Structure formats: structure tokens, C-alpha cells
Amino acid sequence: MPELPEVETIARGLANRLTGDVIDSVWLGSKPEPLRSPAPEIVGTLESAHIAGVRRVGKHIVFDLQNGGWAHSTASPGSAVQGRLRTSPVKRKRLPGKSAPPTPTAAQWIVHLGMTGRMLVCKPDDPVEKHTHMIAKLASGRELRFVDPRRFGRLSVAHGFEAPGSEPLEVELERFVGLFRGRKTPIKSALLNQKLLSGVGNIYADEALFRAGIRPRRRAASLTKEDLRRLYPAVQEVLKEAIALGGSSISDYVDSDGEEGFFQLQHRVYGREGEPCLVCKTPIKRVVISGRSSHYCPKCQR
DNA sequence: CATGTTTCCTGACAGC
């Protein structure tokens, strides 16, 4: 399941392979769930667009596009107000005083992989996998395909896309501490809250809490400054180590080259219910917190 | 607003 390290790995792979290419045409499947922007807007933004770069923002893959097929400035801000498309992450920041921008050439294509989403760089004659929801034909002759059996993934286009929460690898300690102030929710849930930190998922939340010696059910507000001083580097270290190993592969995740990550070999609590703690041999416990399975050592974590 | 619960999805797997 792609969290920050997996998305980072995938985005890097896509950047290496796709930067400089051009999207010639786009095919969208018939399933509406993956689309978070109106289909015509996605197609219009992507077709003829030059891929200037690919990066990760939180758990999102962001394709930076230039010279899209549409003069995108007029994509009506009010048109998607209704119905199920209301939360399109399209945000527009117009400079006050400037008249209608003549040539806004920068747009972003945002891909969230959800649980089972994959971005595959294929040859045109590669068999099209089941649950393929999008195919972008590239000027290089290759195809970029979005495959997602469970359809928790999301596609959208935006201008000035920003994640709602702080980047875990960039946030400063003071701000990190402030994120949890006064929150009655369990620290595990707070770590998963993307509006606080963008990119931490279930695996790395459990792993970071283990390294910091903090039980997942502790109320966030109850953590001492000392607790948070341990949690802060724990989160960053676990993410960095995972990125260095290409992420974790539990079942669904494969990066854009089809390679699996290896960080799952480093998991100390996640998926180890009943197995001995690697530090003290106490059996690892599993509990459910806000519907998320959470793993911890009852002795090492307080 | 903050927080907790339900819902969306399909494939894998256990049990019969």
C-alpha cells in the first residue's frame, strides 16, 4: 500500500523515465470513481502537455505540465461546485490586479494511488491489464497506464496544488509539536491525519511509534514534549530508511519499474502480531484504532 | 470544529 516512501520511489522512477516526454492522447475508462476532476478537464489538460517533471507531494504523485492542450485559464472555477466532484483539489490563486491571465501554461496532473493503484510505463503492445482506468499515449511511443483494482486511487488536475498537511521530512520540530497540541484523538490517528502530516500511512505510523516508545492509543495531547522529541526523528528516520530501500511491499505495491521495495524486511511491529518484540521478546499486540489495525509492543511502548 | 463511524472497492484467503 503506497505511503510516502513508496510514492517517493514511484515518483522518482516516473520522473527519470517520463520527464521531457509529451502526452499525445488520453483514454479514460468508464468507471467514474477514480476521477476527481471532470473527465473533459483531465483530458483537456493532459493532451498535448509536456511533462516538465514528476514529484511527490504527500502521498500524491504530481506531474508538472506545460503547454497543455487547453488554455486552461478559463476552466470555470464555478463549474464543479455541485455534486460529487465538489472537492476537486484545483485551487486558483489569482494575483490581485492582474487581468485574465493570457497564457497560464503550468498545470499539474495529480495521481493518488489509494490502496492498489499502479502507474505503469508500457509498450503499446503490452497486454492491457484488467482494471486499467486510464491510458496516456506518449510522443515517445510508450504508454503510461493507471491500473487500480480497488478503485481507491484518484486522478485530478490542478493549478498550484498543495498538500493540506506538513511534509513529514521538511516540517520543523516546533511545528511538529504544535500539530498535536490539544488533540484528544489517539496519536496513531493524528499521525494518519493527512491534514496534519501529509504522507504518513498505517505502516510507518506503527513503526515510528515503536521507535519512539509510544503506545498508539495515547491521546495526542497527552504526549510530553520529550515524547514528541523522540517521535519527530522516529517518523523521519523510518521514512528515510524506507525510501532508501525503495519502500515496503506487502501485497499490492510495485514501483513503476515493476520492482518491489524491501523495507518490509525492516518492519519491527507492523504485521508481526504475536511474534516476539525484537527488543524484549514480548509478543507484539494488534489492536484496532479508528478502524486501522495497529501493532505495538506492550512493554517497549508506553 | 473535533472526533468517531461508515462507506466505497476487489482480491486473497480461511473454512466448510
Added chain:
DNA sequence: TGCTGTCAGGAAACAT
């Protein structure tokens, strides 16, 4: 073999 039920989980929707 084939069926049924359960589980996995990110994040939006909904309820409190």
C-alpha cells in the same frame, strides 16, 4: 470445487 464470509485500508461522507 465452489461457495460464503471476512479482511485489508485512504480518505470522503456522514453522524454525533
